[in-house]
Amino acid sequence: xxxxxxxxxxxxxxxxxxxLSSCAxxxxxxxxxxxxxxxxxxxxxxxxxxxxxxxxAAATGLxxxxxxxxxxxxxxxxxxxxxxxxxxxxxxYGPRTGLPVFTDKYSDYLLDEIVAKCPSGQITGxxxxxxxxxxxxxxxxxxxxxxxxxx
Amino acid sequence: xxxxVLKSFLxxxxxxxxxxxxxxxxxxxxxxxxxxxxxxxxKVSKLVFLAFNFNNDFVHDLTPKLQxxxxxxKVTGITSTYETRFYFLAHRMIVKSQGFCLTQ
Numbered sequence: 001x002x003x004x005x006x007x008x009x010x011x012x013x014x015x016x017x018x019x020l021s022s023c024a025x026x027x028x029x030x031x032x033x034x035x036x037x038x039x040x041x042x043x044x045x046x047x048x049x050x051x052x053x054x055x056x057a058a059a060t061g062l063x064x065x066x067x068x069x070x071x072x073x074x075x076x077x078x079x080x081x082x083x084x085x086x087x088x089x090x091x092x093y094g095p096r097t098g099l100p101v102f103t104d105k106y107s108d109y110l111l112d113e114i115v116a117k118c119p120s121g122q123i124t125g126x127x128x129x130x131x132x133x134x135x136x137x138x139x140x141x142x143x144x145x146x147x148x149x150x151x
Numbered sequence: 152x153x154x155x156v157l158k159s160f161l162x163x164x165x166x167x168x169x170x171x172x173x174x175x176x177x178x179x180x181x182x183x184x185x186x187x188x189x190x191x192x193x194k195v196s197k198l199v200f201l202a203f204n205f206n207n208d209f210v211h212d213l214t215p216k217l218q219x220x221x222x223x224x225k226v227t228g229i230t231s232t233y234e235t236r237f238y239f240l241a242h243r244m245i246v247k248s249q250g251f252c253l254t255q
Contacts, residue, residue, distance in 0.1 A: 023204055024206050028176065029213075033225060033226060034218050127211060146211050148214075
């Protein structure tokens, strides 16, 4: 009995670590020209914006509400919830990269950040990455850049 | 006869799983040079089991790999592609770059 409890405890801890640690998703990679230098100093820039999975959270909430409505035998309430679900699905229709954020201006400061980290302006081997870190119902939408600054 | 059909079906399924399906996510290019005598190519990849990918740092190995192939020149006209190969319970993320080494 104690052994089973210990085993379950380990499984729970592993599950918690997996649940809490983010999963990374890669959307786009771009490599710029690589100059004939000894690569210079590495500069890393990361800009991000938090996104909420409103659709996912609402779908979970609606599923719970729908189940309760069915349990209570109220088909009218279940129909209303199904209608709300349809409106939500149609409102979120369309192609996208990652989860929608409230503002997409977070990447506008990329050049300012590059200039601040490399005042000489001589940068080579720029690798631009669009990625995301995903958590339950939340994600960090990230634009990251790595380059080599020649001082 | 029945066992032959089953065997063929099994071989087909195994073949389909092992060959994988591919998805192309992005393609980008930089300015193309007129001198294209020395092409260079580099590839980095990462095998991900289910969705357990905790970072994308493997992409940063690509630039040094290109640099190594053109130590005294400039790599330009770089075409970068990011694609995914899907396997059973896993997928491989592949980033490839092809360019041209210009030496002066």
